[in-house]
Structures are given as structure tokens and as C-alpha cells.
Amino acid sequence: MADTSSQPSRSRDLDKLLLRPGNLVGATFEPGPELRDALQEDFVKVLVVGAGGLGCELLKDLALSGFRNLEVIDMDRIEVTNLNRQFLFRLEDVGKPKAEVAAKRVKERISGVNIVPHFCRIEDKDISFYSDFSIIALGLDSIEARSYINGVACSFLEYDSNDNPIEETIKPMVDGGTEGFKGHARVILPGVTPCFECTIWLFPPQVKFPLCTLAETPRTAAHCIEYAHLIKWNEVHGGVAFDPDDPKHMKWVYDEAVKRAELFGIPGVTYSLTQGVVKNIIPAIASTNAIISSACALETLKIVTGCSKTLSNYLTYNGAEGLHTKVTEFERDKDCLVCGPGVLIELDTSVTLKKFMDILEEHPKLQLSRASVTHRGKNLYMQAPPILEEMTRSNLSLPLLDLMDKVPKDVLHVNGTTVKKDEKVTCLRKLRVVFKGVDGVADMDTAGGA
Amino acid sequence: MAEPKVKYDRQLRIWGQQGQDALEKSSICLLNCGPTGSETFKNLVLGGVGSITIVDGSKVEAGDLGNNFMVDESSIGQSKAKCVCSFLQELNDAVKAKFIEEYPEALIETNPSFFSQFTLVVATQLVEDAMIRLDRICREANVMLIFARSYGLTGFVRISLKEHTVIESKPEHFLDDLRLNNPWPELRRFAEGFDLNVQDPVVHKHIPYVVILVKMADEWAKSHGGRFPSTREEKKEFKELLKAGMFAQDEDNYREAIDASFKVFAPKGISSDLEQIINDCAAEVGNNSSDFWVMVAALKEFIANEGAGEAPLEGSIPDMTSSTEQYVNLQNIYQSKAEADFLVMEQLVRSTLKKIGKDPNSIPKGTIKSFCKNARKLKVCRYRPLVDEFNSPNIPELQKYLADEDYSTAGGIYILLRAVDRFAANYNTFPGQFDSAMDEDIPRLKSTATGLLGDLGCNGATLAEDLIHEMCRFGAAELHAIAALVGGIASQEVIKLITRQFVPMSGTFIFNGIDHKSQLLTL
Ligand SMILES: [Zn+2]
Numbered sequence: 001m002a003d004t005s006s007q008p009s010r011s012r013d014l015d016k017l018l019l020r021p022g023n024l025v026g027a028t029f030e031p032g033p034e035l036r037d038a039l040q041e042d043f044v045k046v047l048v049v050g051a052g053g054l055g056c057e058l059l060k061d062l063a064l065s066g067f068r069n070l071e072v073i074d075m076d077r078i079e080v081t082n083l084n085r086q087f088l089f090r091l092e093d094v095g096k097p098k099a100e101v102a103a104k105r106v107k108e109r110i111s112g113v114n115i116v117p118h119f120c121r122i123e124d125k126d127i128s129f130y131s132d133f134s135i136i137a138l139g140l141d142s143i144e145a146r147s148y149i150n151g152v153a154c155s156f157l158e159y160d161s162n163d164n165p166i167e168e169t170i171k172p173m174v175d176g177g178t179e180g181f182k183g184h185a186r187v188i189l190p191g192v193t194p195c196f197e198c199t200i201w202l203f204p205p206q207v208k209f210p211l212c213t214l215a216e217t218p219r220t221a222a223h224c225i226e227y228a229h230l231i232k233w234n235e236v237h238g239g240v241a242f243d244p245d246d247p248k249h250m251k252w253v254y255d256e257a258v259k260r261a262e263l264f265g266i267p268g269v270t271y272s273l274t275q276g277v278v279k280n281i282i283p284a285i286a287s288t289n290a291i292i293s294s295a296c297a298l299e300t301l302k303i304v305t306g307c308s309k310t311l312s313n314y315l316t317y318n319g320a321e322g323l324h325t326k327v328t329e330f331e332r333d334k335d336c337l338v339c340g341p342g343v344l345i346e347l348d349t350s351v352t353l354k355k356f357m358d359i360l361e362e363h364p365k366l367q368l369s370r371a372s373v374t375h376r377g378k379n380l381y382m383q384a385p386p387i388l389e390e391m392t393r394s395n396l397s398l399p400l401l402d403l404m405d406k407v408p409k410d411v412l413h414v415n416g417t418t419v420k421k422d423e424k425v426t427c428l429r430k431l432r433v434v435f436k437g438v439d440g441v442a443d444m445d446t447a448g449g450a
Numbered sequence: 451m452a453e454p455k456v457k458y459d460r461q462l463r464i465w466g467q468q469g470q471d472a473l474e475k476s477s478i479c480l481l482n483c484g485p486t487g488s489e490t491f492k493n494l495v496l497g498g499v500g501s502i503t504i505v506d507g508s509k510v511e512a513g514d515l516g517n518n519f520m521v522d523e524s525s526i527g528q529s530k531a532k533c534v535c536s537f538l539q540e541l542n543d544a545v546k547a548k549f550i551e552e553y554p555e556a557l558i559e560t561n562p563s564f565f566s567q568f569t570l571v572v573a574t575q576l577v578e579d580a581m582i583r584l585d586r587i588c589r590e591a592n593v594m595l596i597f598a599r600s601y602g603l604t605g606f607v608r609i610s611l612k613e614h615t616v617i618e619s620k621p622e623h624f625l626d627d628l629r630l631n632n633p634w635p636e637l638r639r640f641a642e643g644f645d646l647n648v649q650d651p652v653v654h655k656h657i658p659y660v661v662i663l664v665k666m667a668d669e670w671a672k673s674h675g676g677r678f679p680s681t682r683e684e685k686k687e688f689k690e691l692l693k694a695g696m697f698a699q700d701e702d703n704y705r706e707a708i709d710a711s712f713k714v715f716a717p718k719g720i721s722s723d724l725e726q727i728i729n730d731c732a733a734e735v736g737n738n739s740s741d742f743w744v745m746v747a748a749l750k751e752f753i754a755n756e757g758a759g760e761a762p763l764e765g766s767i768p769d770m771t772s773s774t775e776q777y778v779n780l781q782n783i784y785q786s787k788a789e790a791d792f793l794v795m796e797q798l799v800r801s802t803l804k805k806i807g808k809d810p811n812s813i814p815k816g817t818i819k820s821f822c823k824n825a826r827k828l829k830v831c832r833y834r835p836l837v838d839e840f841n842s843p844n845i846p847e848l849q850k851y852l853a854d855e856d857y858s859t860a861g862g863i864y865i866l867l868r869a870v871d872r873f874a875a876n877y878n879t880f881p882g883q884f885d886s887a888m889d890e891d892i893p894r895l896k897s898t899a900t901g902l903l904g905d906l907g908c909n910g911a912t913l914a915e916d917l918i919h920e921m922c923r924f925g926a927a928e929l930h931a932i933a934a935l936v937g938g939i940a941s942q943e944v945i946k947l948i949t950r951q952f953v954p955m956s957g958t959f960i961f962n963g964i965d966h967k968s969q970l971l972t973l
Binding site for chain 1: 464493888920925927930931935938955
């Protein structure tokens with residue numbers, strides 16, 4: 001064994017972990033310089049979703065954990081209120097795309113690291129974009145975005161004929177979230193550990209005030225603010241959409257809320273509270289983001305190298321009252337629509353793509369409208385962009401079986417809108433399509449569809 | 451008061467302008483600026499502490515580039531303290547940042563008075579001997595101290611100070627102070643003004659649940675010899691009575707009353723936690739007592755006399771179904787009582803101050819007000835001197851940790867983190883620091899740890915072989931992800947201590963990065 005610490009090596013500390021055999025390690029751990037070097041190869045790529053409080057930390061932590069090929073995706077631009085925690089940004093960066101500035105700053109300080117920024121929405125990327133990564137690290141603050149990426153990662157998952165997940169198709173994710181002094185970090189191995197959707201109940205929906213309270217019996221400052229925001233704005237500005245990022249709009253809501261509060265004798269309406277209520281601002285600090293991101297980065301390193309045990313599978317951290325950490329081993333929902341083997345749909349051979357899309361819309365579990373359909377990476381029909389829509393429109397009248405190259409049983413990926421808790425959300429679903437009465441189907445196992 | 455800064459908006463929502471002012475007034479010192487220290491301070495500089503002083507005598511080496519974001523290629527050969535300091539300054543120009551190129555151990559040895567200028571010291575990657583000395587110095591100077599250490603996939607964070615008292619502990623879940631089973635005359639009279647059998651359904655479904663519960667509890671007590679529901683059967687019966695009072699299924703106020711009925715069952719008087727605080731010997735105040743304890747002494751008097759067993763009323767009520775007018779009226783009733791309690795408390799505080807020979811006006815009104823509002827949530831945290839814990843830890847507790855399924859790994863890490871320092875004192879290197887010595891270091895570390903356990907009086911306890919092996923494998927490596935995590939925790943604790951809000955951790959936090967089953971050990 002070479003005496004690594006006598007050489008002035010940049011990986012002085014990491015080498016201890018990656019070059020030496022260990023006792024409490026993963027099954028796949030093969031220590032040695034090859035392992036360290038493998039992290040730098042092209043085929044080990046990590047995607048960081050979100051370049052905010054968690055994303056900035058994740059990029060730094062991953063780059064200093066031996067990863068060389070990183071990409072980051074974020075649609076937001078830098079705001080002044082980010083500066084108390086998003087340490088890669090400076091005052092002069094305000095207004096610039098987060099992903100681009102974050103990538104540039106980390107590259108400047110850590111030579112040899114390659115970070116590709118993507119300044120766009122996560123939905124703007126093809127599904128194939130996401131398949132390129134060894135692991136996806138989520139630094140998001142919205143349930144919808146998590147749900148979307150989770151759907152994408154789970155769409156790569158394939159099951160064998162015994163309904164066991166095929167290992168090579170598992171796209172691992174690490175996910176973090178924080179609020180104030182609290183946070184969570186989790187590891188998602190689709191098909192093995194619960195996916196985001198399996199444990200969606202961990203994220204209770206935001207409580208909304210009943211409209212009659214706002215309109216008739218306001219009692220708190222928040223009621224007055226929501227009245228101005230949700231009711232009065234439309235009454236006065238009918239047709240003009242409220243823009244929470246327009247200071248003039250926010251000031252108007254604040255002034256109206258103050259008037260209403262005075263009318264009813266309710267104290268406590270401030271501009272800061274108005275912003276908090278209207279934008280649903282989640283308080284955020286640097287330290288909590290650092291704790292959660294580094295836990296996620298550590299788990300990323302473990303998943304890729306096997307250098308230690310893995311978090312199994314959900315860590316909560318609460319520093320508000322003393323310090324409490326807890327690891328919970330959640331279980332998969334076996335009927336999960338997202339990470340299960342896929343919803344089984346039986347079709348007649350004559351069904352056209354258009355008819356198939358109608359079936360999805362009427363399907364009680366799916367309720368999938370505005371569907372874009374892909375088969376093995378080939379676009380069968382795309383709702384957008386217009387040019388793709390035009391190119392694929394003619395497929396609508398063709399039999400689906402023909403479009404699927406006469407394969408009688410296969411998986412389709414459908415991107416569209418579905419209804420969740422009375423709201424329309426973007427989603428990606430994996431469907432197992434089987435054509436009735438085609439040779440070879442009868443003896444195939446079609447049980448277990450969720 | 452300075453104008454709130456937009457860039458701090460997301461944290462002002464947590465600790466308010468008062469907390470921010472405390473941070474901006476603070477002066478904090480960092481000992482050793484490896485990744486653990488650098489990451490701790492990165493979080494604090496972003497949050498806007500007043501001034502930082504970084505003490506580190508080392509020069510940047512190539513290896514530092516692999517684990518510390520605050521240094522880069524141009525830093526090699528330069529003072530680490532200087533490089534880290536200049537990067538941190540870049541993060542927030544409102545912070546006064548300076549550095550001292552000196553080894554902390556030397557400073558502890560030669561210039562102990564150096565530390566008395568700071569609000570708080572964060573000491574990272576120190577070995578046991580230096581930790582004990584520094585602890586003694588900071589305690590004497592009344593400087594808050596936090597130790598943080600990253601070691602391979604493990605680490606620890608330990609707060610050390612004589613006493614930390616918190617008024618604004620801001621617990622997330624805490625019973626509202628509604629006095630439903632102990633209403634004062636004004637609240638009782640207000641409730642009497644309502645008729646639960648009112649015919650108008652609109653009026654009926656807007657009776658605030660506080661009123662419903664005060665009346666129903668009163669009625670119950672009248673027919674039960676003055677007692678309130680206490681057995682499971684009685685509680686069920688009480689809820690059934692509430693249900694029977696509903697006119698229609700959609701009456702939210704009654705549903706709220708049923709959900710809140712446990713507030714009627716809650717015992718009267720103060721909690722055992724508060725009881726302990728008012729009976730603490732520090733509540734026997736004298737000329738050296740802090741404002742906190744002076745107010746506790748006044749609180750004790752209040753509870754015994756005017757409060758009739760209760761602390762001052764908090765004065766705020768949760769939102770509940772009600773007409774606006776009745777809700778505002780109810781709010782006013784609670785607020786007036788809280789104000790009256792505060793005025794009594796203020797007199798008691800002023801007279802207590804006078805009694806101990808202090809200026810009766812030395813505690814501002816606002817502080818007393820906040821104390822009254824939070825009286826039920828007061829917190830007192832005390833930390834053993836490090837030397838006591840190290841020489842005579844709580845042995846039964848330690849033995850319990852080492853044998854317990856959930857705690858044994860954390861207990862083992864605790865012992866091994868101490869054993870590696872003993873090892874280093876004996877062999878001049880940490881176990882596994884050099885590849886060539888791995889084979890002999892493992893048994894050496896094992897015997898060092900066994901010796902330590904024996905010296906502590908913990909004979910017979912054993913440590914898992916796997917863990918000893920892993921500790922040698924780590925070879926004192928300071929991994930970035932671990933440092934960022936341990937530093938993140940340390941910085942959270944610093945914020946809680948300086949803002950005097952929320953509750954800092956107690957005991958020693960043992961970080962277990964192997965499977966994240968970390969634990970707090972109180973030894
Ligand atoms: Zn699932």
C-alpha cells in the first residue's frame with residue numbers, strides 16, 4: 001500500500017475513505033485508487049436539481065467529495081433575499097441565473113471540476129436528459145417539482161418477469177428539504193426504497209382559509225391579507241393577473257389588507273407578513289441548508305462508491321428545541337403508481353393513439369389529460385413545442401400497435417396533467433400496455449399491475 | 451433600531467430584529483480554520499454576525515484544497531487563517547473579519563486573557579488537553595464556548611458554559627394558555643353572555659370554542675363536586691356532551707371545541723419544568739444575580755400570591771371560528787388580563803431589584819413583558835465543565851449507552867474519539883494516519899480504548915471491533931461533507947446561544963456519519 005499521506009495530494013483526506021478497506025461498508029465497495037479515479041470519469045455524472053440554498057451547498061459538497069462531472073438545473077434568477085444563505089452569490093449577481101453563477105463560482109475555486117448549468121425549467125428537458133446521470137440530487141422547495149423529478153427517475157425503472165426491479169435501471173435520488181431549524185434528507189432507490197410518491201403523506205397540503213372566513217368573519221392579519229390578495233384584487237383588477245414579484249402589486253395588497261384590518265379592529269398586518277402570506281415564504285437559514293445538503297452529498301458518495309453504509313432511508317433533523325435527529329426506515333407503497341411496475345392497460349389491436357389518449361383521460365386512477373406519449377425514447381405524440389406537435393400530429397390516427405413496432409407488450413411513458421387534491425399538476429406516468437389477442441401475450445405474466 | 455435588511459428577510463422571520471441585533475453585536479472567534487471551522491463560520495458570516503477573528507497557525511497545503519472550499523490553488527504556502535478570512539469577508543461586507551496567524555494551542559498556553567474579548571469561541575479540531583484548558587479559561591471569563599470536531603465519518607459538537615437561560619424558547623408545540631378550567635372573572639362573565647341554546651343557527655355556529663368549553667366545563671364541575679373530567683370515561687362523556695350540543699354537522703366551532711377539549715382536562719397550575727426553575731437555588735437572588743434570575747424570583751412571588759398558582763397569562767389566543775367582533779372582544783379580554791398580570795410582575799421585579807441593591811429600573815419594561823409572555827416556556831441549560839466530564843463521566847449512564855442497541859455505536863464513537871487523542875499523545879500520530887502503520891494501529895487503538903474505559907471505571911464494557919477498525923481507517927481525515935455537517939450543527943447552536951432564542955442542545959452530540967444514527971450523550 002502506498003503511503004498516501006506523505007504525498008502532497010489533493011485527495012489526502014478522501015483517500016483514507018476510498019483507498020482503504022473497511023468493515024462497515026456497502027456490498028459493492030472496492031477500495032483503491034481506481035475507485036477514486038472512477039469518480040472523475042465521464043460516466044459518473046451527478047445532476048443537482050435546484051441552485052438555491054441546498055443546491056449551492058450540494059455543488060460545493062459534491063465537488064469536494066471527489067466528483068468531477070456535475071450538472072445543475074434551475075429556472076430562477078438570484079434575488080437579494082437569497083444572500084443570507086446561498087453563499088455562491090454576491091450582491092452584484094442579483095438578477096443573474098442561479099444555475100450559471102453557481103456553476104461558475106464552484107469551477108473558479110475547485111480546479112478540474114466540470115459543472116454544466118441549465119437555466120430552464122425541469123420540465124423543459126427531455127426525459128433522456130435525466131437518464132444520463134448516475135444519481136440525481138434534489139435541492140428543491142416545492143412538492144410539485146420533487147414529484148416531477150421523482151416521476152422521471154422512476155420512469156427509468158424496469159421490472160423483470162417476477163416483478164423484481166432490474167438493478168441497472170434504478171436511478172437513485174437523494175433529496176433534502178429545510179424549514180427554519182428543521183430539515184430532512186432521504187435516499188430514494190426506486191423499486192427498493194419508497195419513492196417520493198409512496199410517502200407523499202409526509203408533506204401535508206398547505207392549509208387554506210375558507211373563503212367565507214376571508215369574506216365575512218376575518219379574525220387574523222393573515223385573513224385580511226388573503227382577502228386583499230384572493231378576493232379584492234380580482235374585484236378591482238379583473239383580468240390582470242396578480243404578480244407576487246411585482247412590488248406595486250404587493251404594495252396594493254398590503255394597503256388593502258391594512259384598510260380591512262382597521263375596519264375590523266384586527267392588529268398585526270405588516271408588509272413583511274403580507275409578503276410571507278402571499279408568497280408562502282418558508283424561513284431559511286444557512287446552517288440548516290448546510291446540514292441537510294452535506295448529508296445528501298455524503299449519501300451520494302456512499303451510493304456511488306459503497307464506501308460506507310447508506311442512510312436507510314429518511315433522516316429528520318430538528319434543532320429548534322435542543323437537537324433531535326432521527327432515522328426512519330419507511331416502507332414502499334406496493335401499489336404506488338409511480339415506482340411500481342406501472343399501470344397495466346389492456347387494449348384492442350385497433351386502438352389508435354388518439355383513442356389511447358382518450359382512455360388515459362377517462363382512466364379513474366390516471367385522469368391524464370394533455371398527454372405526450374413516448375415509446376422507447378421515440379416521440380409518438382408531443383403536445384409541445386409546436387414544431388414537434390406538428391411533426392407527430394399525423395400519428396394520432398394510426399393504430400398504437402403499429403406505432404409501437406408491433407410489440408404486443410411494452411412500456412410507454414406519458415407526460416401530461418393529472419388532478420391531485422383538486423388541482424392540476426404535471427406528471428409523468430409509466431404504463432404497461434398489452435394488446436389483447438396478439439400472439440405471445442397469453443402466456444406472459446400480466447399480473448401485479450397496480 | 452436599524453432598518454431590517456432585505457437580505458436577512460428569510461432569517462428575520464425566524465429570530466426577528468432582536469435576534470439579528472444580538473448577532474450583529476456579537477464578536478466571535480474561531481480556533482483552527484480547516485473545513486469544520488471554515489464551514490461553521492461561513493454560515494455565521496452569511497447570517498451577519500458582528501465580527502469574526504480567525505486563529506490558525508498553519509499554511510495551506512495541497513491536501514487542504516481537497517476538503518476546504520475557502521482556499522484555492524493561489525493559497526498554497528500562505529497563512530490558512532488569512533486565506534479563509536479573506537474568502538469569508540467576500541461573503542458579507544457588513545462583518546468585520548480579521549485573522550491571527552498563530553496556533554490556538556500556543557495562544558491557550560501563553561495568552562489566556564486573549565479570549566475574554568469575545569462573545570463566543572468556536573474551537574474546532576482541538577485535542578482533549580487543549581480543550582480542557584480552553585474550557586477553564588472561557589468559563590472564568592464568561593465567554594461562551596462550542597467545541598466541534600470532524601473525524602473520518604464521525605464527529606462531535608459540545609457546548610460548554612456555566613449556564614444559559616432562555617426567555618424566548620419558541621417551542622413548536624405548546625399548550626395554549628386559555629385557562630378554560632380556571633377562568634378569571636372577566637372571562638367567566640364574557641362566557642356567561644352567550645347562550646349555547648340560542649335559536650339563530652348563524653349565531654350558534656359562531657360562538658367561539660373558548661366560550662363553549664368554559665361554559666361546558668363549568669357546568670360539568672357543578673354536577674361533579676367541582677371536579678373536571680379526568681378518567682377516560684369522563685373525558686369521553688364530556689366530548690359526547692359537546693357533540694350533543696351541536697345543531698348541525700357543519701358547525702366548525704363545535705368541532706374545534708371537541709378537538710380542543712383536552713385543554714379543559716389539562717391540570718391547573720404550573721408545569722414541573724417551571725416548578726424546577728422557580729425552586730432553583732439561583733432564584734434566591736443577590737447582588738450578583740442576572741436579570742433572568744431576578745425576574746424568576748419575582749415570578750415565584752407572583753405564582754405564590756397574585757397568580758394563585760398560575761404564571762402570568764400569556765395573552766394570545768389561537769384563531770378559531772367566530773364572528774370578527776366576538777373574536778376581537780375575546781382577544782381583548784385575554785390581553786387585558788395579560789397586561790394586568792404584567793403590571794403586577796413589573797412591580798415585583800422592581801421591588802426585587804431594590805431589595806438586592808440594584809437600580810429598580812435596570813430591567814427594561816420590554817424585557818419584563820417578554821418574560822411574562824414566555825413565563826411558562828423558560829429554559830435553563832447548564833453544562834458540566836469538560837474536565838469533570840472527562841475525568842468522572844456519569845458511569846451508569848455511559849454503561850447504559852454502551853449496552854443499548856440504539857446508543858452503543860454513538861457511545862463507542864464517544865470513547866474512540868477520546869481514545870484517538872490519547873493515542874496521539876502516546877504515539878505522536880493518530881491511529882491510521884499513515885498507511886504503513888495500519889496493521890499495528892488497530893490493536894493499539896483497541897488497547898488504548900480499553901485502557902480509557904478502565905480508567906473511567908467502566909470495566910467490562912467492550913467496543914465493537916468493526917468500529918475500532920473503521921476509526922483506524924479514518925486516520926484523522928477531515929472529510930468535507932462531514933465537516934460541513936458538523937460545522938452546520940455548530941453554527942446552528944452558535945445562533946441559538948447568541949440570539950438567546952430557541953433551546954441549545956444539551957450534552958455531547960455524537961455524529962455518526964456511517965448510518966446517521968447520531969445521538970446526544972449526557973455524561
Ligand atoms: Zn412509489
